[in-house]
Amino acid sequence: MVNNRDQNEVVGSGSERNGVAAAEEEYWTPERRAAARPISAAAPSREEITSRAERIVAPPPEAAQIGHLAPSPPSAEQNRGSSGTAEISSKLQDLTAGGNLVPSPLSYPYTTCGQLFFTQGDQDFSGSASMVAPNILLTAGHCVFNGGAWSQNVTFYPSYPSRSPSDPAYSFSYSYEAAWTAWTQNSNRAYDYGMVWIDNAPGRLLGWLGMLWNANVFDRTWDAVGYPATPDPPFTGNAMYETIGTFDSNLYDFFELLVGIVGLGNDNMEHGSSGGPWITDFNGSPREYANGLQSFHIHDGDFTEYGPYFTSDVKVLYDWISNPANRH
16 A cells, blocks of 8 residues: 555455466456446435545646646557547537447547446456556446455457457456545545556557646546446447537535535436546547546436546546555
């Protein structure tokens, strides 16, 4: 454990088995993947918000200096996904549209996104994740740690199910996972994010998203990407979906004490989309920066997804898991 911030520390867990990569890739048979339960996080009650308010340490938007890490497309990539303002405007015209199938999951930046399969207790689950470095996967905290234990059998399938089993980028098994104790011990939703280290560096094949923190959320547009299974229809749980949305301040009367949480409007992607990135721009760049992720809805069937507001703590977690001395 390091980075003690008023009893908030980064902690992690590695696989304890030898030959874990081969074992976990074999574990996820087509039958197990099909039967995996799309994970979701329960919405907080007003009592939970009130009791936790004093423990939340994330600053409000614009309280600190903006920071970022640069994105990187795959070296052989030729076809960047469309991310222009015309596309954004057309999708924002109908704010009830919600998620739509990603038309080009094998083009960047969608190559960085994929479905995450893992075991918690005796139950297999599926969620969503994205590459933010050659070896680092970003996902929800409740995808790496839930119910008092770390996830096992963690395997990432980029652009699932668009790649064949013979593709060298078909799947990647984890080596280590990490999160803040604000999540693992206190279930603080402002820290519902985790990271997974993968030894064989899938980002070199897939590219990776940049990261952006302490950014202004007002007038910002995100492309939320994930693998929702509900509501069904329209979602299937085994295809990549996206929705273009903006900051939703309309429901903040309920979350007035929940500092560190951002609401993304026009997002009806529910169970299974957990951990999928909110991709945005930095100073007018293409939308290639992870600036949040799918965490929870107030209730099924609504059109606002909530996720942690990224502060510099997301960079601290990134630096921690990047240090080989911490992955043991």
